[in-house]
Amino acid sequence: MRVAFLGTPDFAVPALQALLNHSYQVAAVFTQPDRPAGRGHKLQASPVKAVALQRGIPVYQPEKIRSEENRAIFGGIAADFIVAAAYGQILPGWVLRSARLAPVNVHASLLPRYRGAAPIAWAILNGDAVTGVTTMLMEEGLDSGPILLQREISISREMTTGELTARLSALGADLLIQTLKELEHGTVHPVVQDEKLVSWAPRITKEMAQITWNNAARPIHNRIRAMNPWPGAYAYFRSEHLQIWRGLPEEEAAAGTQAAGTVLGLSRDGIRVQCGEGTALDVLEVQMPGKSRVSGRAFSSGARLRPGDSIT
Numbered sequence: 001m002r003v004a005f006l007g008t009p010d011f012a013v014p015a016l017q018a019l020l021n022h023s024y025q026v027a028a029v030f031t032q033p034d035r036p037a038g039r040g041h042k043l044q045a046s047p048v049k050a051v052a053l054q055r056g057i058p059v060y061q062p063e064k065i066r067s068e069e070n071r072a073i074f075g076g077i078a079a080d081f082i083v084a085a086a087y088g089q090i091l092p093g094w095v096l097r098s099a100r101l102a103p104v105n106v107h108a109s110l111l112p113r114y115r116g117a118a119p120i121a122w123a124i125l126n127g128d129a130v131t132g133v134t135t136m137l138m139e140e141g142l143d144s145g146p147i148l149l150q151r152e153i154s155i156s157r158e159m160t161t162g163e164l165t166a167r168l169s170a171l172g173a174d175l176l177i178q179t180l181k182e183l184e185h186g187t188v189h190p191v192v193q194d195e196k197l198v199s200w201a202p203r204i205t206k207e208m209a210q211i212t213w214n215n216a217a218r219p220i221h222n223r224i225r226a227m228n229p230w231p232g233a234y235a236y237f238r239s240e241h242l243q244i245w246r247g248l249p250e251e252e253a254a255a256g257t258q259a260a261g262t263v264l265g266l267s268r269d270g271i272r273v274q275c276g277e278g279t280a281l282d283v284l285e286v287q288m289p290g291k292s293r294v295s296g297r298a299f300s301s302g303a304r305l306r307p308g309d310s311i312t
Helices: 010-021 047-054 069-077 119-125 161-185 217-226 296-303
Strands: 002-007 025-030 035-037 042-044 081-085 102-107 130-137 147-154 233-237 240-250 263-266 271-274 280-287
Touching (some): 002 010, 002 047, 002 069, 010 025, 010 047, 010 081, 010 161, 025 069, 081 161, 119 130, 119 217, 217 240, 217 280, 280 296
Parallel strands (some): 002 025
Antiparallel strands (some): 102 130, 130 147, 240 280, 271 280
16 A cells, blocks of 8 residues: 655654554655754754655655645655644645545544644643544544544643653554554544534644743643643743743642742752642752753752742
8 A cells, every 4th residue: 555644743753654564655755844953053854754764765845735846746656545644734635635545644632622733732731631642534624534543541640741742653653554454444434523522722832831830730730741842831040041841739738828939948859839829839850041951959959949939
């Protein structure tokens, strides 16, 4: 079976590797153009492109997938399946129709919940206990096509977006292979999404990462792990940017008499900070500009933190 694969970030790599490991002929890979990255702003290839080049697969990087010059490329591929996983663009109808059997997408949520670009981060941000992956038939709407198969997993209260992404990408790769095999044999039956149950997961922005200590500890904790690894939740300490990578809510640990953001003292593993609604957060891992990540306790020692100091 010939496949045209469209994907860009780390999430998509296991799906591509699964296709190759199960003897699908990946005839072409489409991924986003190289982008500047790092301190030197050098152009960097996507993780999917790196794998494709290693395996000798032709790579295409159109700025806009719907550009007419791509029509002949897809026609020449003559794919049985179009497979997309976190590609980053909505595919036009003529791309979808170029698949002999089906255009299939791997999406990191239990659709119709969390359509959009950042379903994993939003599941954590909202404190969900369960999420999963969905394979779907693609149409020209945003994640709106009929559902093929789904699998769910639980989200632990300490899991970050990066950790959950790794688990869902592996789960999605397995589900993709099962989906393609069932499509080949006609044993899967698409289910139209219930529009009444739709929720959205727009892109995460840097502006969303600042901590507001007036909130209760659990929503702050969810924000910290949702923003890990990007863009990283942050606050300010002595007017300097303080990245906060991990925390743990202690909802009954503070009497609520201190101002939000006040350092209450040390906990077993970090710094205990007053939050809203009489709650507190243990700050477990932080990073100052130009420094390495350190534990909350190590930061407290180096900064000579005292009860009554504040993190804003």
